[in-house]
Amino acid sequence: MIEIRSLNKTYKSFKLNNASFDLASGKVTGLIGVNGAGKSTILKILIGLVKSESGEILIDGDNVSDIGEKLRVGFVSQELNIYSNQKMSAVSAFVKDVYRKEWKDDLYRHYLLDVFELSDDLKIKELSTGMRVKFFLAMELAKKPECLLLDEVTSGLDPMIRDEVLDILLEIAREDDIPILMSSHITEDLEKIADEIIYIDSGRILLSDSVENIRKNYYRISEEELNELSEETRNVVLGKCIKQHQYYVYDVSSLGGGEPAGSPALLSDVLSYLRKGK
Amino acid sequence: MMLSYLKKDIRFSSKWLMIAAAYCLIAGFLLVKERNDSLFFVEFLIPFFVVYFPLGRLMNLEDPKDTRDFIRRMPQSKYGRAIARIIYILSLLVFSFAVKIIYKYLLIEGYDLIADGSLEKEIAVFLAFLVYFLTVLIVFYKVSFHAAQNIGLLLCAVIFLIELIGKYTKIRIGLPAVGPVAAIVLFIILIAGLIIGVLKAENSRTK
Structure with a gap:
């Protein structure tokens, strides 16, 4: 169980205000809100790209500065302008080299070739948004993550591929028993796979409840x-x-x-x- | 882990490394041969471009915020990424200086690295370039590739200005009291500080 308690972060025109919620193993938590609501800030704090001014991240009761300190984190964001002039194979070789122990080559091949039906001989800049998401997702999944954080990854995908990706994510959460936090502003996506919903608006969490309760309430x-x-x-x-x-x-x-x-x-x-x- | 980052730097800039090597071998030969009593262009143009072609390429590639974040999330041994980049720069500098010195031996009559104080001069120039590239690296890590590029332009402008002033006026800008050995000591102190700066700049980018 990952517990996030009272995260605060202030920027010039935005303030994340006492964000608190839990991420449970085997469950998909949807983080929803309009653009600029604070979704990406929360995710960046959780992976250590941004430092919060106060608050705690607890993993099984242990206080950590970011989730990666204790768990193997997979993170894919919508911002995928990464090594755009390089071939996919060169980028994956680099990632494989860095994550030597965690990297499962068979898993990477499985997701890339069988599930996403991509070959890795193209340059990153030649990939469409959807293909980029699939490629980076395949690399993250090849690390066998113990927690998966996704920032608006379905935004640029066409509906058919979006459903495919959502099904895969749900399967991973259930079968690998890992927590998935997925930010999105597409409510339909979260309705399809989320167990819990966190709704954030102007840096303030307005709702944090199970989908079941929301439907009841x-x-x-x-x-x-x-x-x-x-x-x-x-x-x-x-x-x-x-x-x-x-x-x-x-x-x-x-x-x-x-x-x-x-x-x-x-x-x-x-x-x-x-x-x-x- | 550090080796993984060094391998990545070499792999991602391989085309430019080859261009730099070819440039070094061809331009090095031509510049030493056609030196016209001045080794200024040999001393300046060979190491500068041999390091700057591939390093600039890498910095350009890693400048977008998405790429910076992608790298930041990756695990590393303490300072591994920065040390890998420093080794990359050092290797290119050593290569360019080795080629330069070999051409001098081959093409300049009576050139002796050891006998006439050339070694101290070579080391001083080597360290000056190291100071420059470490500064570029700090600015790249702290600010951006474009800001780092401007340091190069600024330095080029200053060098040419000093040359022009020296050529057309009686004003001599420099440190005449500092000989090569003192310069080496100064550079080493400066470089130590800059290396710490690079390590810290690379490591403290979480905001």
Whole structure:
């Protein structure tokens, strides 16, 4: 279990404010928020690229400066302008050389050739965004990571490949029993694979809960369904809801334990609800 | 681990290493042969470009933030990456000086490295280049490749200015009181400080 407690970091125009959450083995945690919300800052603190001003990272109770101090971390970000003039084979040979003990060549070949269907004779600059993500992901997976951190890796992928990558990540989390923290602003991706959701807005975590709980706690209701409710219930819902497209999104707890009406809200609805401060 | 980084530097700049070697052998020969009573261009142009071609290429390749972050995340023995880069520079400098000295022996009548104080001069020039390239490395690690490049331009401008002033006026800019041996001692002290600077600059980039 990785526990992150009260991370703070201040930049000129941004402040990460007491970020706290847990990463459990075998689970995918989705870190979601708009661009500039603080997702990348959190990930960079966790891998040691940025130093937090205060806060703790605990791995099985031990305080560490970054996750890599105790666990083998795999990290892929959307920023993949790395050794762009070099061939993939040269870059992978370098990474293999540096991670000599951890590197599993058969795994690398498996992911690169069989799963992602890439050959490594191209230059990095010749790869599309999706191909770059696959290549760097294959290299990270070849290290048999004990924790995987992903920063917006699905953003530049087309839907078919995105689903493929998501399936692979889910499989890795479950089979290798490792925690995966995946930042994204695509709610559909996280709805597909995340067990836990952390929603961050302007450096502040507004929600940190399991997807199951979120589905239980937030509902969406259509105009027609709303009209079928008793006047008292309708007034409660309308007093605590936001209008999201054709639906009203509300927090089930506002009903005071009554049976919720409508259907579980989509993640994007919940985030809008939280963002609008209801 | 340090060797992995050195291997990477050699592999990623292999094409430029070959160009530098070819330049060193051809330009070295031509510049020594056509020296016209002045070895200034031999002393300056050979080591400078032999190191700068491949080193500049590497710095350019590793300058993007993504690449810097990618390297920073990699494990290393303490100071391994910086030491590997210093060894890379030293090797290129040694190669360029070796070629330069061999050409001088072959093409300059009566040239003797040991007898006429040339050795001290060679060492002083070698150390001066080392000071320059270590400074470039610190600026690259601390700021960027472009800033490091400007140090080169600045130095080139200063050297040419000193040459021009020396040629067309009676003003002589230099350190006449400092002989080669004193210069060597000064350079060694300076280099020790710069090496510490390089190690620290490479190692303290987490913000």
